[in-house]
Amino acid sequence: MDQSNPSYSRFGVSYFCPVCKSEFLIKSGWTATGKQRYCCKDCGKRFIIDYTYQACQSHTNRQIIILTKEGLGIRSTARVLRISVTTLLKRIVAIAKGIQQPPIAFGKSYEVDEMRTYIGKKSRLRWIVFALDRDTKTVADFNVGRRTNKTLKHVI
Ligand SMILES: [Zn+2]
Structure with a gap:
């Protein structure tokens, strides 16, 4: 390693400010918690x-978005990014809150689909419902919740 320009990495992920x-x-020293x-x-x-820290990086958020668009499941995405499923789901919700909802135009067609996931027990199934813009292949809207009409209705 070049001593004049040290950079630290763990799990092959480069750290940055x-x-x-x-x-x-x-x-630069240690925190009280070591x-x-x-x-x-x-x-x-x-x-x-x-x-x-690693999960909080906007870099990670971008990767979450890319992998999700590629159709990778929650579990695989978490594994690829080396973050826990719980952390990933929290990030997805945080990303969702930060997304500016694109205008939904009349006369355009949207594809509504759903993904199923669960945290811990299978009894705690959660559905992610999303609407895809057929032309641009971008997610127009989505919602996370139980498999109820309420979750679906939000998107429709
Ligand atoms: Zn800096």
Whole structure:
């Protein structure tokens, strides 16, 4: 490793500053809970890197969106991104809240589909209902919930 430009990685994922995205990080002591603290050499921001951090990266969110669009299931997506299913579902909900709902145009056709997933017990099944724009293949709207008309109606 080039000592003048250290960059740390774990699981093959490069770390970068949450503020300026610089990879020029140096180790900067420990937190009270024993987590390694890093300092960004470019903007001076100090932060820790852990599981939560990794999942919080907007980079991860982008990958979640890409993998979901590719039709990868929840479990496979979690495995590929090395985050837990619970974390992934939390991220999906957070991404959903941040999505600006595209205008739904009249006279356009949308494909409504659903994905089934569950957390822990099979009795806690959850459905993700989504509407796809047939022309652009983008998700126009979606909702997460139990398999009820309420969940479906939100999207329709
Ligand atoms: Zn920075």
